Amino acid sequence: MKKILSLILMIGMVAMLFAGGAAEKKDDIVLTFWTSTAEAVDWYTNVVTPAFKAKHPEVKDVEISFTSIEDFNKKLPVVIPAGEAPDLMEMEDSWATQFITAGYISPNSDRLNAVVSKLKPSLQKAIELDGKKYGVPAMLIHEFMYYNKTMFKAAGIKEFPNTMEEMLDVAKKLTKRDASGAIDVSGFSMRLGGNPNGTFQKFWVLALLSNGVEMVEESKTTPGKYHCAFDNEAGYNAIKLYIDMLYGYKVDDFNSMKDSEAFAAGKTAINMRESQSIQTILELGPDLDWGSAPMPIGKSGRRATFEIALNLYVPSSTKEANKPYAESFIETALEQKTQEEMVRKAFCLSPLAEFEYSGLIDPRAEAGYFFPEDMDVYSVPIHNAYDAAATRVGMALPTIFADASLYNNPAGIRKQVSYLASLVNEVYKEYGEYAE
Amino acid sequence: MLKLKYKNQNKDDMLFVAAVVIPITLLFLFIRFIPIGRSFVNSFYQKNLVLRTQVFNGLDNYTKLLRDKFFIRSLSNTLFVTFFATLLSVSAGLLLASIVNSKQNRLIRFGQAILFLPVVISMVPATLIWKYIFDYNFGLLNYLATLAGMPKGNWLNNPALTKWAVVIISTWKEIGYNMMIFLVGLKAIPHELYESASIDGAGKWHKFWAITFPQLKPVTLFVLVVEIIKFIKVFTPAVVLTTGSQSSGEVFYTMVYYIYQTGFLLRQIGLASAASVILLVLVMLLTRIQMIITKER
Numbered sequence: 001m002k003k004i005l006s007l008i009l010m011i012g013m014v015a016m017l018f019a020g021g022a023a024e025k026k027d028d029i030v031l032t033f034w035t036s037t038a039e040a041v042d043w044y045t046n047v048v049t050p051a052f053k054a055k056h057p058e059v060k061d062v063e064i065s066f067t068s069i070e071d072f073n074k075k076l077p078v079v080i081p082a083g084e085a086p087d088l089m090e091m092e093d094s095w096a097t098q099f100i101t102a103g104y105i106s107p108n109s110d111r112l113n114a115v116v117s118k119l120k121p122s123l124q125k126a127i128e129l130d131g132k133k134y135g136v137p138a139m140l141i142h143e144f145m146y147y148n149k150t151m152f153k154a155a156g157i158k159e160f161p162n163t164m165e166e167m168l169d170v171a172k173k174l175t176k177r178d179a180s181g182a183i184d185v186s187g188f189s190m191r192l193g194g195n196p197n198g199t200f201q202k203f204w205v206l207a208l209l210s211n212g213v214e215m216v217e218e219s220k221t222t223p224g225k226y227h228c229a230f231d232n233e234a235g236y237n238a239i240k241l242y243i244d245m246l247y248g249y250k251v252d253d254f255n256s257m258k259d260s261e262a263f264a265a266g267k268t269a270i271n272m273r274e275s276q277s278i279q280t281i282l283e284l285g286p287d288l289d290w291g292s293a294p295m296p297i298g299k300s301g302r303r304a305t306f307e308i309a310l311n312l313y314v315p316s317s318t319k320e321a322n323k324p325y326a327e328s329f330i331e332t333a334l335e336q337k338t339q340e341e342m343v344r345k346a347f348c349l350s351p352l353a354e355f356e357y358s359g360l361i362d363p364r365a366e367a368g369y370f371f372p373e374d375m376d377v378y379s380v381p382i383h384n385a386y387d388a389a390a391t392r393v394g395m396a397l398p399t400i401f402a403d404a405s406l407y408n409n410p411a412g413i414r415k416q417v418s419y420l421a422s423l424v425n426e427v428y429k430e431y432g433e434y435a436e
Numbered sequence: 437m438l439k440l441k442y443k444n445q446n447k448d449d450m451l452f453v454a455a456v457v458i459p460i461t462l463l464f465l466f467i468r469f470i471p472i473g474r475s476f477v478n479s480f481y482q483k484n485l486v487l488r489t490q491v492f493n494g495l496d497n498y499t500k501l502l503r504d505k506f507f508i509r510s511l512s513n514t515l516f517v518t519f520f521a522t523l524l525s526v527s528a529g530l531l532l533a534s535i536v537n538s539k540q541n542r543l544i545r546f547g548q549a550i551l552f553l554p555v556v557i558s559m560v561p562a563t564l565i566w567k568y569i570f571d572y573n574f575g576l577l578n579y580l581a582t583l584a585g586m587p588k589g590n591w592l593n594n595p596a597l598t599k600w601a602v603v604i605i606s607t608w609k610e611i612g613y614n615m616m617i618f619l620v621g622l623k624a625i626p627h628e629l630y631e632s633a634s635i636d637g638a639g640k641w642h643k644f645w646a647i648t649f650p651q652l653k654p655v656t657l658f659v660l661v662v663e664i665i666k667f668i669k670v671f672t673p674a675v676v677l678t679t680g681s682q683s684s685g686e687v688f689y690t691m692v693y694y695i696y697q698t699g700f701l702l703r704q705i706g707l708a709s710a711a712s713v714i715l716l717v718l719v720m721l722l723t724r725i726q727m728i729i730t731k732e733r
Contacts, residue, residue: 070679074700077485098486098703182588193593194683196701254593254684255572384487388702395506395697398686402595430482430704 032086036072039276085315094380107132135311139348144368160293171251174269187251189268196394207238210298225435231421247407292368385431478709497710510694521606529614552612563676593685621655
């Protein structure tokens, strides 16, 4: 009898385990939203959500969940195909391509396309795949230079250099070492590792684009197919730039403090970063005297940066009842007033075609924040293979950067360029998007 | 093979046993064997996690892995950590268990508790603490090195040092566990054996090799197998130490980290499955070698 009772008890416990917690009331509307943009969480939570809830008092809550970029990119391929996607999610445009191809993200509804029609024409094109539009850009990120004015003044440098070569001379001059010869203050904070996508992104803008070359280019013989674009002199110059900075100019090394944290702490003279890092500088270095500048002109004679859209998507798996609310949330995020707060709080560019920035941007950031007339602005192509190829290159770059024997070694650099090109081409072949 | 004798048991007992064993067996089958089998099948396909494309490519994934610099580096890093962390944690565990077993006072008991503490600390916060200790600019280790007039080491970004940092953390985490297992083994050795040996004039060292070591053989085998399986799956210290906003240089790739990156970041689930199969075979092979060596002795 005791055993029968224990059995019943055990079955009951297992049933409770699977039953989960108390269910929400059936008519409660809760919108789930995922983002990986730390700097925008405050905006989504304290600006967009209240404005959205004011329109829809029947919505009980908007659950905003933040995951760091690196983990977000790994979480999505698991949860979206499993049907566990949120009602609404924010993603970089290049990440979304595979989900669109696989049908996890449907083409925009007429309602969302009406929002898209108010955006910059270049963006309307960038979210188009096979004639259909997917997602709505909520903010734009781009890269520029931040510099420490105190250090510049102390060295007698009046303004930020115009070309890459001049910038490296300045960075060399501003690099400070301790008694042991180790770098105490780097002249230019280099991205030498970490999240592979980030490592590639910095290499892309600083070395590839400034040398006038993209990661891939369209095949001349087979339109719609691509191959690596940097297996040439421009790619050689790109790798050489990093190697020269590390072992020739010696403006940075693998031991120094890095990125915005280093800049805010006065441990680097120049830092290249997206506009959102203004937030980190203001928080960690409130007394820092700093300025900004656009990307310098590279060896190709061009000034280049990227503009990456952070798009809002309503996944196909979103419940029909929640779809209108998710779309309303997007509409709210793209309203003029909400966008003004986005610029103030997240420091990104607005995707709206007509937008007035005056008084919204810290004057110290203006020179870098706005594009000069001679700036070439690149966006990420919509290929299934692009993100995986960029990641693969980002994984390989740190080992190449760490190889001091590549300094003054053209043959060695060319070998590495070919290796990187083979990684890109291999990924494009796997995705069936490759042609000579 | 274990044979259950139901002869004298009543129906209730059998029903109870079946009700307890069958669900667990099914659950184990579902969460262990089916995924392992699925991974084995996937390893022969070029398969994308998101696009759900699937093309049979035979042994291509395996040959590709052997040509992949990242995989070779991951394999070599994993074997390095497994070898040294097992060696250090097992020998230190045995040594400490012998000390604890030979004397019992408050200090020893306190030391025993302190040594066991890392076992119950979660690996992520533990590694984060170590990350501060290993930091090039602000770390305790480099501070002490500077005081001693030694050069600073870049434990987090120099692959030659990072592998040792991972060994140190992995060893530190496991010493307490091994000590406790060995302690149980030591306490189970009949005291009479030592008394007889003492009568025969055996010294401490001789007693250890003639009595303690052979008597501990099953325990040693258990500890070795468990530790090899644990260390070959090394992941958290590698990720936490070498990624993040201040990371520079190479990420310390281990096999599990490679599988994780390949499967989820690069979305090449076929290639990641092939790497998983290699890891499984490696674990089985190393375990078998351990068993053979221990049996021979």
